[in-house]
Amino acid sequence: MVTFTSHNPAQTMALGESWGRAAAQGLVLGLTGELGAGKTQLVKGMALGLGISARVTSPSFALVNEYRGGRLDLFHLDLYRLSHPDQVVAAGLEDYLDRPPGVAVVEWIERWFQEEIRTSQRGQPRRPRLYRRVLIEVVDEFTRRISYEDSGP
Numbered sequence: 386m387v388t389f390t391s392h393n394p395a396q397t398m399a400l401g402e403s404w405g406r407a408a409a410q411g412l413v414l415g416l417t418g419e420l421g422a423g424k425t426q427l428v429k430g431m432a433l434g435l436g437i438s439a440r441v442t443s444p445s446f447a448l449v450n451e452y453r454g455g456r457l458d459l460f461h462l463d464l465y466r467l468s469h470p471d472q473v474v475a476a477g478l479e480d481y482l483d484r485p486p487g488v489a490v491v492e493w494i495e496r497w498f499q500e501e502i503r504t505s506q507r508g509q510p511r512r513p514r515l516y517r518r519v520l521i522e523v524v525d526e527f528t529r530r531i532s533y534e535d536s537g538p
């Protein structure tokens with residue numbers, strides 16, 4: 386895991402922006418962090434880096450917001466309201482989490498991967514081909530410790 390310390394919302398956005406510039410088709414970013422940690426702030430940066438001009442807002446009852454018109458389509462999911470992976474499947478979100486037709490950024494990813502527990506029918510952990518796990522910890526009002534695994538672009 387790589388750790389980046391962000392001292393303000395703009396620095397968090399800038400990190401997301403660099404990820405957006407480098408993102409490859411099919412990338413899934415799984416975000417974990419308490420309410421108000423800065424997950425949506427990272428997604429705003431991702432949109433910028435992908436060249437998407439629309440304003441990013443939190444997905445509400447739709448659970449997924451789609452942003453087109455950038456270098457790759459961006460799918461912003463928020464699983465906060467779902468308590469079990471079965472609900473993710475029932476909501477029709479599984480494809481976004483497996484092989485998104487663009488880039489998927491998923492707030493509250495732990496609702497889906499209750500980490501290594503979830504396995505596919507073949508018994509392999511269900512992970513997208515390109516997956517980056519991101520953990521945001523709140524240090525103080527403006528400081529965030531952002532840790533992520535880097536498995537390439």
Ligand SMILES: Nc1ncnc2c1ncn2[C@@H]1O[C@H](COP(=O)(O)OP(=O)(O)OP(=O)(O)O)[C@@H](O)[C@H]1O
Nearest residue numbers: 391392393394397420421422423424425426527529
């Ligand atoms: N260094 C920082 N990085 C990101 N956000 C910060 C930072 N410092 C302060 N903030 C503030 O923290 C809040 C982060 O809100 P954001 O909506 O991104 O959180 P979230 O993790 O998506 O929460 P939720 O789980 O409710 O969706 C914003 O109000 C932002 O201004």
Ligand SMILES: [Mg+2]
Nearest residue numbers: 424425443492
């Ligand atoms: Mg959010």
